[in-house]
Amino acid sequence: MTATRIGLLAGAVVLLTVPLWVPGDYYVSVCSQILIYAIFALGVDVLIGYGGLVSLGHAGLFGIASYAVAYTLAAGVGHIAAVIVALVLALVGTALFAALSLRVTGIGFIMITLAIGELLWGLAYRWISVTNGDNGISVANRPAPFGISLNPPTHFYYATLVVFALSVFAAWVFIGSPLGASLKGTRDQPRRMNALGYHVWLVRFCACMFSGLLTAIAGILFIYYTQFISPQTLTLTASAEPVLMVISGGSGTLLGPIVGAALVEIVKNIASAYITRWNMLLGAIFVAIVIFMPEGLVPGSRRLVRALLKARAKAPAVAAAAEPNSGEPTP
Amino acid sequence: MTALAIHQLAKSFGGLHVTRGVDLEVAPGERRLIIGPNGAGKTTLFNLITGEIKPDAGSVALFGQELTRLPSRRRAHMGLSRTYQIITLFPKDTLLRNVTLSLLGLSHLRWNPLLRLDRQRSLIAQAEAALARVGLGHLAHRPLAETSYGERRRVEIAMALAQNPRVLLLDEPFAGLSVDERRDVKTLLFAIPRDVTIVMIEHDMDVALDFAERITVMHFGEIVVEGTRAEVVADPRTKEIYLGE
Numbered sequence: 001m002t003a004t005r006i007g008l009l010a011g012a013v014v015l016l017t018v019p020l021w022v023p024g025d026y027y028v029s030v031c032s033q034i035l036i037y038a039i040f041a042l043g044v045d046v047l048i049g050y051g052g053l054v055s056l057g058h059a060g061l062f063g064i065a066s067y068a069v070a071y072t073l074a075a076g077v078g079h080i081a082a083v084i085v086a087l088v089l090a091l092v093g094t095a096l097f098a099a100l101s102l103r104v105t106g107i108g109f110i111m112i113t114l115a116i117g118e119l120l121w122g123l124a125y126r127w128i129s130v131t132n133g134d135n136g137i138s139v140a141n142r143p144a145p146f147g148i149s150l151n152p153p154t155h156f157y158y159a160t161l162v163v164f165a166l167s168v169f170a171a172w173v174f175i176g177s178p179l180g181a182s183l184k185g186t187r188d189q190p191r192r193m194n195a196l197g198y199h200v201w202l203v204r205f206c207a208c209m210f211s212g213l214l215t216a217i218a219g220i221l222f223i224y225y226t227q228f229i230s231p232q233t234l235t236l237t238a239s240a241e242p243v244l245m246v247i248s249g250g251s252g253t254l255l256g257p258i259v260g261a262a263l264v265e266i267v268k269n270i271a272s273a274y275i276t277r278w279n280m281l282l283g284a285i286f287v288a289i290v291i292f293m294p295e296g297l298v299p300g301s302r303r304l305v306r307a308l309l310k311a312r313a314k315a316p317a318v319a320a321a322a323e324p325n326s327g328e329p330t331p
Numbered sequence: 332m333t334a335l336a337i338h339q340l341a342k343s344f345g346g347l348h349v350t351r352g353v354d355l356e357v358a359p360g361e362r363r364l365i366i367g368p369n370g371a372g373k374t375t376l377f378n379l380i381t382g383e384i385k386p387d388a389g390s391v392a393l394f395g396q397e398l399t400r401l402p403s404r405r406r407a408h409m410g411l412s413r414t415y416q417i418i419t420l421f422p423k424d425t426l427l428r429n430v431t432l433s434l435l436g437l438s439h440l441r442w443n444p445l446l447r448l449d450r451q452r453s454l455i456a457q458a459e460a461a462l463a464r465v466g467l468g469h470l471a472h473r474p475l476a477e478t479s480y481g482e483r484r485r486v487e488i489a490m491a492l493a494q495n496p497r498v499l500l501l502d503e504p505f506a507g508l509s510v511d512e513r514r515d516v517k518t519l520l521f522a523i524p525r526d527v528t529i530v531m532i533e534h535d536m537d538v539a540l541d542f543a544e545r546i547t548v549m550h551f552g553e554i555v556v557e558g559t560r561a562e563v564v565a566d567p568r569t570k571e572i573y574l575g576e
Contacts, residue, residue, distance in 0.1 A: 179444040196436035197407035
């Protein structure tokens with residue numbers, strides 16, 4: 001069994017047994033939140049890590065999905081229809097988002113996505129007839145698929161875990177696919193990819209759509225988790241958070257955004273109970289990561305393990321070389 | 332029918348005319364060498380042919396098909412392939428992945444988000460064959476970043492040839508190579524079948540003159556001399572450009 005498979009198995013066992021070993025419902029809910037943000041960060045990582053496109057407007061897409069569910073449920077529509085409407089609206093929103101922002105790359109892309117994110121936040125804040133402004137919209141109930149209510153935190157956690165597992169699998173398939181390889185090519189050498197026959201803009205557009213899909217899924221889970229949505233969910237800080245998760249965990253990896261999401265959510269929800277200035281702690285952690293593991297926690301840890309293994313393998317050889325008489329009989 | 336027909340091609344960057352009224356016709360299967368001092372507009376001409384730069388005036392046709400308004404990617408699908416003066420590859424990937432990307436560029440498979448690329452046996456076998464053709468089959472799984480400059484040049488050529496081009500543009504394929512590497516690349520270029528038309532920019536006359544059947548000399552964005560090797564070498568304008576009056 002390879003190290004990757006052992007890791008996957010261990011990860012699956014840990015995630016499946018969370019309600020058994022975490023102390024209480026609050027912490028089970030925090031784990032649900034970690035999984036939701038991990039899906040969000042995975043969506044952002046598709047663009048940052050694999051497409052070289054840093055988005056500061058993804059909270060807008062996240063918010064579209066959340067608001068769509070809340071609004072349609074408030075209008076008396078069922079959960080399934082609400083989820084479908086949310087996915088369709090979020091994907092239409094993503095298509096417009098991509099069509100506008102993919103006109104440029106680099107700093108230009110960041111600025112346009114930031115502007116779109118702020119525009120959507122402004123809409124959520126000022127379009128009171130739809131969004132209820134600063135008061136937000138509440139969702140009375142969580143759905144009950146197959147007759148199982150998702151109101152208990154443990155049930156909701158397992159439902160989130162299933163969606164999370166499917167999202168990670170979808171991301172794994174996408175990244176390893178020919179389209180995923182094309183996306184990585186456009187990140188590294190867009191000019192070369194164009195000359196090789198690739199439609200660079202369309203490849204990036206497809207990546208945006210997949211990223212938007214993951215973001216929408218996270219947004220739908222989020223509204224069912226909090227059962228409340230307000231413009232606060234669409235702020236610039238909310239867009240920056242998944243970017244920080246991706247950078248701290250390691251962009252261009254599937255595990256990195258998950259680790260980054262766990263780090264940020266644990267500090268935000270657990271460490272904040274003990275430390276008043278938890279923002280400062282989070283900042284210090286980011287600074288430490290940038291200094292000691294600039295590639296992120298996951299690739300940085302891999303590098304560290306490789307170096308340790310290499311040093312361990314060299315140690316006996318060095319020791320043998322230091323003993324000139326080794327192997328010879330002593331008088 | 333000509334393989335590559337360029338008519339009155341012109342391009343300026345502000346007040347600088349990098350290509351002025353260039354007319355060029357390359358016959359099918361021909362080996363054409365383009366020479367000229369630095370700044371003569373040779374690479375710009377390649378960029379205009381491949382569509383990476385839009386011309387101000389003039390036209391480009393490939394086997395009678397007008398290309399001038401087509402984007403660069405469409406020209407690759409029509410059989411136009413190139414290598415770059417400054418090696419432009421994917422350093423994080425293996426040699427095999429580099430060539431696979433080249434093959435994928437012309438395949439409908441490139442839009443597929445559901446299949447695993449590493450399980451596309453046919454595509455990978457073609458990529459391995461392309462690498463073997465340039466003598467790099469044994470290094471297929473090595474990351475590009477761990478290869479020598481000469482090997483990277485050969486990867487560029489493998490990528491171009493993998494696309495089965497009708498016209499191949501080689502921009503200084505011998506630049507920066509050692510004597511042994513030059514010999515290897517030269518052997519490789521001589522082995523390319525005649526159904527591929529080759530236009531090459533090169534400064535190394537010892538190698539390039541052997542290879543080319545016709546030579547075009549460019550200077551200040553214009554074609555100054557064109558003809559066989561003997562005609563170009565004998566032309567006083569060639570000496571004037573390279574040695575001064």
